[in-house]
Structures are given as C-alpha cells and as structure tokens.
Amino acid sequence: MNGQERKNLSAGTHVKIVLKHHQRTGTLTEGIVKDILTKSSTHPHGIKVRLEDGQVGRVKEILK
Template structure:
C-alpha cells in the first residue's frame, strides 16, 4: 500500500481518504478524489495536505486502490 506521507505517491485524480482538521481528534476519514496537492515538501509525517474535488482540505491517511 502506498504511503500518504510521501508527495510522490499522490497525484490529481487519485482516490484517497483524508482527515479533515475538525476530525483530527476522532480520526474520522473523508473519502474523495484529489484536486490539488497543497503540501510542497516531499514528505510530511502527518500526511500530505490535499484539496478534494468537493473543496474539502485535509491530510492523506490512505490511498485507495481499485483492486478489491
């Protein structure tokens, strides 16, 4: 499974699960498609910050794969 802490693993159009700022304590995941990558650094320990196509912003916790 690819890591959400490395920028090289994330690109626009990718299905991911993120944690929104208000959900950091609970760890509730929000699923969506990456629109923009907001973190400039190649690695971030808490996850790369992205904007989803819905406009929601959060840190990537899981990169979803199509093989079920």
C-alpha cells in the same frame, strides 16, 4: 501506499483524508484529489490535499 510521501499522489488519486476538525476522532473522508497543497516531498502527518468537492485535509490512505 504511504500518504506521507508526495510522490505517491497526483490529481485524480482516490484517497481517504482526515479533516482538520476530525483530527481528534480520526474520522476519515473519502474523495478524489484535485490539488496537492503540501510543497515538501514528505510530511509526518500526511500530505495536505484539496478534494474535488473542496474539502481540505491530510492523506491517511491511498485507495486503488
């Protein structure tokens, strides 16, 4: 699924995100969505979320 569309995400969704300091390398961090921080319905670089462990980044992959 597409991490650029807000409608594909909800609290509890298992995702891979890229953290701000990993944007150059593209290193992904896996976790469960706690909050969706992007207010618009889409974002070209991925919807910004906060994971349950407090990390914030943009969604690159939505996992099953």
